[in-house]
Amino acid sequence: MRYTFDFGAVLDRAPELLWGSLGTFGLALAGMLLALVIGILGVVARGSKIKIMRTLVIVFVEVVRNTPFLVQIFFIYFALPLAGIRLNPTVTAIIALGINGGAYAIEIIRGGVESVSRGQIEAGFALGLHKADVFRLIVLKPALRAIYPSLTSQFIMLTLTTSVCTSIAAYELTSAAQRIESDTFRSFEVYFTVTAIYLVISTLMMGLFALISRHYFNYPTR
Known part of the structure; x- marks a missing residue:
């Protein structure tokens, strides 16, 4: 069976991929900011003289780092409503990304x-x-x-982890790709394009982090 490649269907839906990419950027940046806040506060609490605070941070880090991100986001989105806490998919995704990234940020x-x-x-x-x-x-x-360097590498991983957020219908690149694939049945073309877009996003993120490093973390020169 011969397969004829046709990227026309993907190009016709390019605006959806663009908006999905912006959704991925938004989730990633918001998740990183929350993760950084959690990381800094966690380090402060970890160094506290109050034993219960130190213990809570240790437990938090161990629980998050030793459970799958998919389970964490499902818990927030499907289990918390049973306790009366209902969040929309976007807010859930940001909180889950922040918590997951924050646990790693604390240790880093x-x-x-x-x-x-x-x-x-x-x-x-x-x-x-x-x-x-x-x-x-x-x-x-x-x-x-x-x-x-270690922190930014973790944040790059967090950016790629946003693809899991499609499991709760959060709008980002992978969810847009799934809709296009289901309409066009062009699986290879759609996911080949999405792979390339994720590579571009990761490269842009690395460039952004390098720019921040040059402006804020380089030692002054004479």
Whole structure:
């Protein structure tokens, strides 16, 4: 059986793929922001003197990192309504991505924080800086500089993970592709194109992260 390739059907639906790509970007960026917030707050709680807070963070990280993302998003979307918490697919996807990425971000950022020498922290206090300023200026920024490559790699993975959000009908690239494939029956052409688009998205993300690194995390030069 010979198969005749025809990308015309895909090109005719290009606007849908474009909007799906924007949906993927939106989910990814919102999920990354939430993950970063969860990561930073988690590291602060992990270093707290209150044992219950440290324990809760450890349990959170272990539960999230040792369960599939698909199960996590299904739990939020299908199980929470039984407790009276109903969220639309987009909000559910962002929360699930943020929680999943946040659990990994906690461990990555914690490693960076622990790499900052105690002497630097004590020097900050000796200069009269407030504890919050010491954490923000002396601990957090050098830590983020140290772990930036690992953190951005995790965020690239989070961007690709948005494809799983099609399972709850969140609008993104894979869900748009599925609709086009079901209408045209051009599976090869549709998913070949989508693969190329995901490669472009990942490349753009890497370029964006590299730009941020050059502006905010490079050491000053003479």
